[in-house]
Every structure is written in C-alpha cells, then in structure tokens.
Amino acid sequence: MSDVACPDRRRGRPVSSLEVRLSRFERVRARLRRAYESGRESARGGRTDEAGGSVESGFASPVSPGPVASPSATVVGAEPPAAMHSSTTSRDDADVPHALRIAAAWSWRLIVIGVVTWALLRIVGTISIVIIPLAVALLLSALLAPAVGWLLRARFPRSLATGVVLVGGLAAVVGTLTLVVNEFIQGVPELSEKSSQGVRQIQNWLKTGPLHLSDNQLDRYIDEGQAWINANTERFTSGALSTATTLAEVLTGAILVLFATFFFLRDGNKIWRFLVRLLPVAARWKVDDAGRASWATLGAYVRATVLVAFIDAVGIGIFLVVFDVPFAFPLAALVFLSAFIPIVGATLSGGVAVLVALVDSGAVTALIILGAVIGVQQVEGHVLQPLIMGRAVAIHPLAVIIGIAAGVVLAGITGALVAVPLIAVLNTAVRRLASRSVPDTPPDAVVVASQAP
Missing domain, CATH: 1.20.1440 (de novo design (two linked rop proteins))
Incomplete structure (x- = not known):
C-alpha cells in the first residue's frame, strides 16, 4: 500500500482508503482479463491442432465447416462426429467414398451432355435441308472473302464487290462442269466399246484361268444376275420416282447457298456483331x-x-x-x-x-x-x-x-x-x-x- 501512497505524499496530498481499494480492484480486473485472453488463445490453438490431425490441447473443437456438434457429443465415452469433406453438404454424403462421389458427378454431367448432343443432332437432322446449305455457304464465304477484300480496297462498293466475286466464282464452277460433261459425252461411246472388250476378256479369263468355268456355269451366273435385277426393278423404280423430290431439294439448297453466301460476304461483320451482343x-x-x-x-x-x-x-x-x-x-x-x-x-x-x-x-x-x-x-x-x-x-x-x-x-x-x-x-x-x-x-x-x- 505504501508504494501507492508515496507519490501522493510527495505531492503533499493524502491518500484516502477509497482510492486504495479502487487501485486494488483495477489490478484484479487486469489479471482476470489477461487470464481470459490467455484462455481464448489456448482454445484457438487447440482447435487448429485438432483440425490439422494432432490433438494437443484439452479444449474440444468442432470440425469446420459442418453442423455444430450436439451437447451429447461432449459426454465422456461418446464417439466424436465423423469428419466431413468440404465438398459434401450432409452427413449422408460423407458416408459415400470420395472416389464414388466424383465418379457419380462425372457420370450425370456426361449423361446431360450426351442428351443435349443427341437432341442437337436430331434437330440438325430435321432441318438438314437448311443446315447443309448454310455450312456450304460458310465454306464458300471463307474461300471468296479475300477476293471481296481486294475489291473493297480498290474502292468498290461492298454490294458490287460481293456480286462480282460471287458471279465470277459461279461462272468458273459452271464452266468447269460444262467442260467435264462435254468430255464425258464425247468419250462415252469409245469407253463403252472398250468396256465390252474388257468384259469379254474377263469372260475368257474365267474360262481359261484358274477357275476353269464352263459356258453353262457362266450362262447360269448371268441369268441369276438378270433375275436379281428383275426382282429389284420395283426398288429401282421407286428410287427413280423419288428423284423429283431430291431434285427439288437440290435446287432449293443451291438457291439458299447462293443467297447465304452473298449475305455472308456482304454483311458478315454485322451478323457476327449481332450474335455477340446476345451474350x-x-x-x-x-x-x-x-x-x-x-x-x-x-x-x-x-x-x-x-x-x-x-x-x-x-x-x-x-x-x-x-x-x-x-x-x-x-x-x-x-x-x-x-x-x-x-x-x-x-x-x-x-x-x-x-x-x-x-x-x-x-x-x-x-x-x-x-x-x-x-x-x-x-x-x-x-x-x-x-x-x-x-x-x-x-x-x-x-x-x-x-x-x-x-x-x-x-x-x-x-x-x-x-x-x-x-x-x-x-x-x-x-x-x-x-x-x-x-x-x-x-x-x-x-x-x-x-x-x-
């Protein structure tokens, strides 16, 4: 008590008993606060050690994250709660092996992707008469785009440059096909005659070669081939009757290819900007x-x-x-x-x-x-x-x-x-x-x- 009262005596002021009691109370409160802080630090250290796998503290700490342990879990002799993986949301998920959970997650995601892919393929197959011409138009646009760029740099209007390139490419394709068809028409008679000679050579080889087929066997095989053709005439005829529909689809697809190619070449940037703005x-x-x-x-x-x-x-x-x-x-x-x-x-x-x-x-x-x-x-x-x-x-x-x-x-x-x-x-x-x-x-x-x- 003297060490508290001395400074006041030197200043000439007497120390009252109330002040002495207040000083003692402050010292006790400071000691209690230090003990409380020390206990909290020890509890935090114990929880950290227990979560890391080594229990070095006497304080019990629940596993985080996860639900708060019930009071019965702290009873002596009760089993501690099972540790839960961070990817689980319930105690039941924790009972399933981690590898099985990963395999199941991959499986259902792959199933969803497969179903979506199958649906897209069905949709594409249903509207193939539109999808296929658009795909061909994209290929032609990628091929002809540099030519359109050259004309644009030469100060051609965009529509005129696109039309010139498209008409020039179409003329080149039609001219090539015309030459090919003319060559075939001129050479078909000669090729037919050569083919007949080749067939006769094959027949002679079948007779004189390692097979040694007789004329009766050859005639029987030829008759069987003709009978097969006659039996399947109806199938060939039905296929021929559907040629009109196929021709109409081809013409429709060709017209769509021309229009789509023209607009892809002329307005490709605008179309792409519109699609990007939707995202x-x-x-x-x-x-x-x-x-x-x-x-x-x-x-x-x-x-x-x-x-x-x-x-x-x-x-x-x-x-x-x-x-x-x-x-x-x-x-x-x-x-x-x-x-x-x-x-x-x-x-x-x-x-x-x-x-x-x-x-x-x-x-x-x-x-x-x-x-x-x-x-x-x-x-x-x-x-x-x-x-x-x-x-x-x-x-x-x-x-x-x-x-x-x-x-x-x-x-x-x-x-x-x-x-x-x-x-x-x-x-x-x-x-x-x-x-x-x-x-x-x-x-x-x-x-x-x-x-x-």
Whole structure:
C-alpha cells in the first residue's frame, strides 16, 4: 500500500482508503482479463491442432465447416462426429467414398451432355435441308472473302464487290462442269466399246484361268444376275420416282447457298456483331476473339485445301495425259473435287482413274497409274499437308479419319465434306477460350473491335 501512497505524499496530498481499494480492484480486473485472453488463445490453438490431425490441447473443437456438434457429443465415452469433406453438404454424403462421389458427378454431367448432343443432332437432322446449305455457304464465304477484300480496297462498293466475286466464282464452277460433261459425252461411246472388250476378256479369263468355268456355269451366273435385277426393278423404280423430290431439294439448297453466301460476304461483320451482343457483357470480348480466330482458321483451311486439291489433280492428270488414258481432264477434275474430302477423297477418285486405265490400256498402264496415285497421296500426306496447312489448322490424322467417318454416317458426302473444317474450327475456338484470360471489357469496346475488317 505504501508504494501507492508515496507519490501522493510527495505531492503533499493524502491518500484516502477509497482510492486504495479502487487501485486494488483495477489490478484484479487486469489479471482476470489477461487470464481470459490467455484462455481464448489456448482454445484457438487447440482447435487448429485438432483440425490439422494432432490433438494437443484439452479444449474440444468442432470440425469446420459442418453442423455444430450436439451437447451429447461432449459426454465422456461418446464417439466424436465423423469428419466431413468440404465438398459434401450432409452427413449422408460423407458416408459415400470420395472416389464414388466424383465418379457419380462425372457420370450425370456426361449423361446431360450426351442428351443435349443427341437432341442437337436430331434437330440438325430435321432441318438438314437448311443446315447443309448454310455450312456450304460458310465454306464458300471463307474461300471468296479475300477476293471481296481486294475489291473493297480498290474502292468498290461492298454490294458490287460481293456480286462480282460471287458471279465470277459461279461462272468458273459452271464452266468447269460444262467442260467435264462435254468430255464425258464425247468419250462415252469409245469407253463403252472398250468396256465390252474388257468384259469379254474377263469372260475368257474365267474360262481359261484358274477357275476353269464352263459356258453353262457362266450362262447360269448371268441369268441369276438378270433375275436379281428383275426382282429389284420395283426398288429401282421407286428410287427413280423419288428423284423429283431430291431434285427439288437440290435446287432449293443451291438457291439458299447462293443467297447465304452473298449475305455472308456482304454483311458478315454485322451478323457476327449481332450474335455477340446476345451474350452476357463479361463474355463478349472472349467470344468475339475466339470467333474471329476460328474464322481465320476456316479461311486458311479452305484455301490450303484448294491448293492441295489443285496439286493432286495436276499430278494425277499429267500421268493420265502421258499414258494416253481417256478422259484425262474429267478425271483430273474429279480428283480436284474429291480432294476436298481429306485423305480418302483423292484416293477414291484415283481408283476411278485406275479402272478407266485398266479398261482402256491394259493392266500395265493401270499399275503405273496406281503407282502415280499412291505417290501423289504420299507427297500430299507428308509434304503438302504439313507445309501448306501449317500449325494453325494442324489436326491429328486419327481425328480426321474419325471425323470423316462420323460425317459420312450422319450426313453422307456432305458430312464428310464439312466434318474436318468443323473439327478445325472447334479446335481453334476451344483452345482460344480455354487458354486466354481477358480483362473485363465494356460492350462498346467489343463493338468497336468487331467493326474491324
């Protein structure tokens, strides 16, 4: 008590008993507060150690996150509550193994994706008469867009530049088809005669070759073939009757291709800006960037495919001309058109050239043409494709084969034609969306960026 009263005595003021008692009370309160703070710190440390797997404190701590333990859980001898994973929402989920929960989550998500994909394929199949012409129009637009750009830089009006390019491309296609048809019409009589000679040679080989078939056996097989044709005449006739409907669909699709190509070339940027504005603001910049990269990939793919197809047609056509195989120009044109289906297209058209060479010039010339077709295909696969296509549209050959097979099953020849560019576009879009993180961009910036040619 003296150590409290001394300062006041030095100042000359007496210390009362009330002040002494208040001083003692303050010291006791300070000690209690320090003890309380120390207890709280110990409790926090105990909870941290228990959550980490080592219980070093005597304080009980509930597992967080999770429901608060009931009072019965603190009774001596009661089992502690089971630890719950952060991904669970109830105690029942915690009883299921973590691997099984992950597998179930993947399973139902894959089922949803499969159902949505199946529904989309059904919708596309239902309106294929619209989807297929639009897909062809996109390919033609990607091919002709550079020509429209050249005319626009030459100060042509946009509508005039689009019309000139579209009419010029249509004239080139019609002229090529006219030459091919004329060549076939002029050479069909000679080819028919050569085919008859080839059939007679095959008959002689069947008689004198290793099979040693007799005339009666040949006649019986021929009669069976004619009977099969007569039995299936109704099927052939019904197919012929549906040709009118097929022709109407082809004409409708051709008109839609022309109109869609014209508007894609003239108003492509406006259409794309409209589609981008339908998306949330936070996604517009990224989707616009991925879409423009995909369009560049599609254009590069189509132009590279045209160049590769032209080289294939010229290579095989030179061998056909050198060995005087008939229909050299139509066969080269067929190679060019079929080369738009990668890997298998030029091979099938080359097989047609080999058959024509076999009928017209014999087995030796046919073998030479076969070697030429294989050599051109090897040059295409190992030199032209990696060199011309480039890394921007590089796709693994297995993906190409699977895509072509799926396209043939779903949409026939058109599906095989569209499958590979679709895979290339999706590859670029997914890579761009997954790899690039862009800052939040106001919608005005997206509109300005999308106005670039």
